[in-house]
Amino acid sequence: MDQIQNKVKKLDEYQWPQGFFSDGIHAGLRDGLDLGWIYSETPAAAAGVYTTSQFQAAPTKLTKNTINLNHQLQAVVMNSVCANSCTGPQGEADALVMQQAVADKMTIDSNLVGVASTGVIGQYMPMGLITAGIKKLELGDSDKVAHAVMTTDSHAKTISVAADIDGETVIVSGFCKGSGMIHPNMATMLGFVTTDAKIASYELQALLSEHVNDTFNQITVDGDTSTNDMVTVMANGASGVDVAASDEFEAAFHQVLSYLAQEIAADGEGATKLVEANVKHAETKEDAQKIAKQIVGSNLVKSAIFGDDANWGRIMGAIGQTDAKLDVDHVSLWINGIQLVKDSISVNFDEAVVKETLASSKVVIDVDVNVGEASGQAWGCDLTYDYVKINASYRS
Amino acid sequence: MDQIQNKVKKLDEYQWPQGFFSDGIHAGLRDGLDLGWIYSETPAAAAGVYTTSQFQAAPTKLTKNTINLNHQLQAVVMNSVCANSCTGPQGEADALVMQQAVADKMTIDSNLVGVASTGVIGQYMPMGLITAGIKKLELGDSDKVAHAVMTTDSHAKTISVAADIDGETVIVSGFCKGSGMIHPNMATMLGFVTTDAKIASYELQALLSEHVNDTFNQITVDGDTSTNDMVTVMANGASGVDVAASDEFEAAFHQVLSYLAQEIAADGEGATKLVEANVKHAETKEDAQKIAKQIVGSNLVKSAIFGDDANWGRIMGAIGQTDAKLDVDHVSLWINGIQLVKDSISVNFDEAVVKETLASSKVVIDVDVNVGEASGQAWGCDLTYDYVKINASYRS
Numbered sequence: 001m002d003q004i005q006n007k008v009k010k011l012d013e014y015q016w017p018q019g020f021f022s023d024g025i026h027a028g029l030r031d032g033l034d035l036g037w038i039y040s041e042t043p044a045a046a047a048g049v050y051t052t053s054q055f056q057a058a059p060t061k062l063t064k065n066t067i068n069l070n071h072q073l074q075a076v077v078m079n080s081v082c083a084n085s086c087t088g089p090q091g092e093a094d095a096l097v098m099q100q101a102v103a104d105k106m107t108i109d110s111n112l113v114g115v116a117s118t119g120v121i122g123q124y125m126p127m128g129l130i131t132a133g134i135k136k137l138e139l140g141d142s143d144k145v146a147h148a149v150m151t152t153d154s155h156a157k158t159i160s161v162a163a164d165i166d167g168e169t170v171i172v173s174g175f176c177k178g179s180g181m182i183h184p185n186m187a188t189m190l191g192f193v194t195t196d197a198k199i200a201s202y203e204l205q206a207l208l209s210e211h212v213n214d215t216f217n218q219i220t221v222d223g224d225t226s227t228n229d230m231v232t233v234m235a236n237g238a239s240g241v242d243v244a245a246s247d248e249f250e251a252a253f254h255q256v257l258s259y260l261a262q263e264i265a266a267d268g269e270g271a272t273k274l275v276e277a278n279v280k281h282a283e284t285k286e287d288a289q290k291i292a293k294q295i296v297g298s299n300l301v302k303s304a305i306f307g308d309d310a311n312w313g314r315i316m317g318a319i320g321q322t323d324a325k326l327d328v329d330h331v332s333l334w335i336n337g338i339q340l341v342k343d344s345i346s347v348n349f350d351e352a353v354v355k356e357t358l359a360s361s362k363v364v365i366d367v368d369v370n371v372g373e374a375s376g377q378a379w380g381c382d383l384t385y386d387y388v389k390i391n392a393s394y395r396s
Numbered sequence: 397m398d399q400i401q402n403k404v405k406k407l408d409e410y411q412w413p414q415g416f417f418s419d420g421i422h423a424g425l426r427d428g429l430d431l432g433w434i435y436s437e438t439p440a441a442a443a444g445v446y447t448t449s450q451f452q453a454a455p456t457k458l459t460k461n462t463i464n465l466n467h468q469l470q471a472v473v474m475n476s477v478c479a480n481s482c483t484g485p486q487g488e489a490d491a492l493v494m495q496q497a498v499a500d501k502m503t504i505d506s507n508l509v510g511v512a513s514t515g516v517i518g519q520y521m522p523m524g525l526i527t528a529g530i531k532k533l534e535l536g537d538s539d540k541v542a543h544a545v546m547t548t549d550s551h552a553k554t555i556s557v558a559a560d561i562d563g564e565t566v567i568v569s570g571f572c573k574g575s576g577m578i579h580p581n582m583a584t585m586l587g588f589v590t591t592d593a594k595i596a597s598y599e600l601q602a603l604l605s606e607h608v609n610d611t612f613n614q615i616t617v618d619g620d621t622s623t624n625d626m627v628t629v630m631a632n633g634a635s636g637v638d639v640a641a642s643d644e645f646e647a648a649f650h651q652v653l654s655y656l657a658q659e660i661a662a663d664g665e666g667a668t669k670l671v672e673a674n675v676k677h678a679e680t681k682e683d684a685q686k687i688a689k690q691i692v693g694s695n696l697v698k699s700a701i702f703g704d705d706a707n708w709g710r711i712m713g714a715i716g717q718t719d720a721k722l723d724v725d726h727v728s729l730w731i732n733g734i735q736l737v738k739d740s741i742s743v744n745f746d747e748a749v750v751k752e753t754l755a756s757s758k759v760v761i762d763v764d765v766n767v768g769e770a771s772g773q774a775w776g777c778d779l780t781y782d783y784v785k786i787n788a789s790y791r792s
Contacts, residue, residue: 054724055716055740086712088725088741121709122742222695223619224710225717299618299695300787307788313517314620316482320451321621328450329484344451345484346518385781391696392703 007164008251010259014143014158017171017196019238024144027133029081029126035133036145037077037102038192043112044236046073047205049212051229057085058095059115060230066099069111071201073234076114076192077102077134080149080177084117084125085227094125101134116190118151118177118228146175149190152390153179157263163197163252168241170197170249174256176231178264179221191216191231191260197249198237207253208233215257218289218378220297221268222387231257265296265379266362270386275305277365280375287324287369288376294318295365296380305363306382310354312340315365327370334366403560404647406655410539410554413567413592415634420540423529425477425522431529432541433473433498434588439508440632442469443601445608447625453481454491455511456626462495465507467597469630472510472588473498473530476545476573480513480521481623490521497530512586514547514573514624542571545586548786549575553659559648564637566593566645570652572627574660575617587612587627587656593645594633603649604629611653614685614774616693617664618783627653661692661775662758666782671701673761676771683720683765684772690714691761692776701759702778706750708736711761723766730762 016022024036048067050060067073077098084091095115103110117125146156158175178189193208208231216231243249266274277295282288295301298318304311312333319331333341336357340349357363363382412418420432444463446456463469473494480487491511499506513521542552554571574585589604604627612627639645662670673691678684691697694714700707708729715727729737732753736745753759759778 053713053716054718054722055712083709086709086737086740086742088739090741120707121712122737224694224696224713227709227713227716298620299783300620303784303787306784309789311516313479313482313623316451316517317449317620317623320449320623322450326450341482341518343484344482345486346482383784383787385784387695388699388702388779388781388784391699391779393705 004247004251007248008255009162010255011160011162015160015171015173016141017173017194017238019196019236020194021139021141022145023137023140024148025133025136028129029079033144033148034081035079035130036148037075037137038145038194038234039075039139040234040236042236043072043074044234045199045201045204046071046232046234047201047208048230048232049208051226053225053227055086055227057083057117057228058087058091059084059117060228062095062099063114063116063230063232066111066114072112073114073232074108074112075102075106076116076232078116078149078190079130080151081119082117082123082125083119083121083228085121087122087124090124094127097127098130098134101131105134114232116230118149118190121227143175149177151177151179152269153177154267157260157267159256159259161252161255163248165241165243165246165248168239170239170241170243171195172252172256174260176260176264179267179269189226189229189264193233193256195235196237196239197235197241197243199235199243203244204233204235207250211254211257215261218293219261219265220293220380221265223297262379265381268381269390270384271381272384273305273382274362275365275380275382276362277367277378278375279367279369281368281370281372282374282376283325283372285374285376288374289378290322291319291324291367291369292376292378294322296378299383302380302383305358306384308355308358310335310340310351310358319367325371330370332368336360336364400643400647403644404651405558406651407556407558411556411567411569412537413569413590413634415592415632416590417535417537418541419534419536420544421529421532424525425475429540429544430477431475431526432544433471433533434541434590434630435471435535436630436632438632439468439470440630441595441597441600442467442628442630443597443604444626444628445604447622449621449623451482451623453479453513453624454483454487455480455513456624458491458495459510459512459626459628462507462510468508469510469628470504470508471498471502472512472628474512474545474586475526476547477515478513478519478521479515479517479624481517483518483520486520490523493523494526494530497527501530510628512626514545514586517623539571545573547573547575548665549573550663553656553663555652555655557648557651559644561637561639561642561644564635566635566637566639567591568648568652570656572656572660575663575665585622585625585660589629589652591631592633592635593631593637593639594635595631595639599640600629600631603646607650607653611657614689615657615661616689616776617661619693658775661777664777665786666780667777668780669701669778670758671761671776671778672758673763673774674771675763675765677764677766677768678770678772679721679768681770681772684770685774686718687715687720687763687765688772688774690718692774695779698776698779701754702780704751704754706731706736706747706754715763721767726766728764732756732760
């Protein structure tokens with residue numbers, strides 16, 4: 001494992017993998033960047049995971065159908081401000097027009113174009129601005145596209161990782177947006193991963209589906225699942241490096257997903273802290289993940305962490321609320337390495353020391369449920385006045 | 397139905413049913429009332445529902461075991477400030493001492509005494525104060541006991557209903573406490589119902605289990621289930637009126653539970669509004685209730701309602717997040733009677749009018765999912781700055 005990690009390095013700056021271009025522009029939907037795209041010089045193997053909401057947004061549905069058709073994408077066009085969700089037949093027509101506009105611009109098949117939208121649910125797309133904007137998109141190499149899809153995000157979330165595979169380099173890059181309505185189930189918000197690795201689309205899909213379960217699906221900001229959640233991966237093979245069954249590629253891919261997922265949790269609406277829950281000695285991985293997610297999802301735990309309050313009873317409350325198997329009389333609990341609970345009751349800990357560590361920007365909660373060998377993690381954030389402020393006036 | 401309702405009347409003031417006494421005193425756990433009891437002149441048929449948390453508090457477990465033993469109670473002693481939860485063997489011993497102290501005081505069997513505690517999890521009971529306090533409890537007729545169990549509640553929650561059964565009167569009275577950590581599953585927080593009706597304990601348990609599902613189990617404040625949730629009913633038969641299979645009694649009983657449950661939701665920590673969701677034309681009652689509870693439980697919906705924002709997309713988001721059967725293209729939605737959504741897309745509504753109605757102290761959301769004949773309801777509250785404030789500093 002250490003040997004693999006030595007061959008996988010996070011780059012200091014965001015970098016597009018070979019053969020990928022992008023742009024982000026101001027199309028007039030708001031002040032600032034609001035429309036962007038990713039473009040690959042050749043069709044790329046593609047995979048995606050999508051929201052499980054029963055009201056899947058028109059662009060999400062279209063991209064899913066498009067990827068399922070031939071498992072390839074050459075471009076993805078995306079916008080913020082308007083989610084094009086709960087917009088009926090008009091919304092579906094609008095998403096198709098966006099797809100066709102990119103295909104016409106580049107003279108490629110429309111079945112190679114994905115569409116992603118994020119913003120307010122239930123409003124129609126300003127199609128005049130959108131189609132005019134698509135005409136202006138260029139083949140650049142900036143990270144402006146990551147800014148164009150931001151909504152209440154406080155900063156763009158990007159990462160590039162280089163993997164050394166038998167002496168050759170493959171780049172895996174990803175960016176995402178997401179700050180509120182974050183409680184993914186199968187996928188989350190918008191995430192876009194690109195790589196110049198050479199890999200079959202079915203293998204790419206299998207990797208994505210596997211690793212999304214430990215990363216994007218294990219974060220929560222507010223327990224609300226979006227209608228537009230989607231993560232796509234495009235692999236165009238431009239590096240010439242075949243990564244089939246490469247541990248180094250899998251490690252790089254996992255690092256990108258894990259980093260982006262934690263970035264979303266840490267930048268949750270109004271959040272001041274990233275909260276990580278690690279559960280060990282559970283009976284199954286599913287149990288461990290369920291407990292971890294319940295802890296980071298509890299409004300009471302989140303409020304206590306905002307207030308630097310070592311109110312561990314609320315963490316026990318969250319653990320007990322799940323149906324995961326527990327040794328109820330022998331649960332242990334630590335906050336940032338300080339043990340608060342042993343055998344399900346309080347140990348003698350120094351309140352002042354715990355209060356001080358709770359003031360850090362990252363709070364790690366470790367839990368031992370004492371029934372097996374499985375572990376699981378989840379990430380969330382604190383619940384603050386600013387979360388309420390942001391969401392009491394989102395549309396105005 | 398109307399004929400039954402004419403025979404069931406809410407009284408203007410709280411009134412103990414015949415043969416019941418109570419008291420609430422300051423035992424020194426905090427400023428104000430903090431210890432209380434209910435006492436029946438004869439053993440009463442008893443029923444209870446209890447939290448499904450895996451960490452069931454010591455008093456909750458003891459009361460459950462006590463009721464299960466002989467389905468009778470003559471007294472329930474209760475305190476606020478300390479929940480006696482996650483307190484291990486010491487906590488179980490303390491609950492037993494409380495039970496025995498009441499039994500000794502009244503010279504009754506300890507198996508006729510229930511114990512209920514609420515407050516901070518993980519702290520030991522101040523038993524010196526508790527046992528000294530129990531000695532001071534008197535056989536009064538005030539509602540002080542409802543004040544003694546309040547924690548972050550803004551007011552005592554009490555109701556008395558009189559049912560006319562074949563010309564004779566039966567009283568059903570109830571009180572409860574609860575404001576945060578409210579997301580009952582099987583039961584909720586502390587609720588105490590008393591009646592002078594004559595009814596078999598198995599019938600009382602059946603009625604409680606049935607009606608708790610439509611009332612206490614359909615409220616949520618923050619999605620967090622407590623370790624101490626419990627509702628008990630005591631029927632001492634002092635009226636001499638046999639209410640077996642009485643529709644009037646069932647209506648009165650339901651009214652008491654429904655009123656108390658809504659009182660908890662309306663008085664949710666920091667809340668300024670009661671939110672009611674009514675779902676109709678669902679395939680099953682379970683589906684309708686699931687959708688209704690998802691709506692009132694959504695942090696995003698709750699924040700929007702706090703901000704008087706008619707952001708119906710978030711309500712659709714909550715509906716879509718469930719696995720309940722929907723006609724996804726033909727969902728309709730109303731807020732306080734004003735239609736916002738038809739066929740799952742926006743209708744032309746007046747934003748200003750909806751904003752004005754959202755400023756009311758009660759917001760009713762009606763949803764039609766167009767797949768069947770079943771209905772369901774749930775109650776919650778808005779999410780406010782004060783919720784965060786209260787819970788960032790609960791222990792200090």
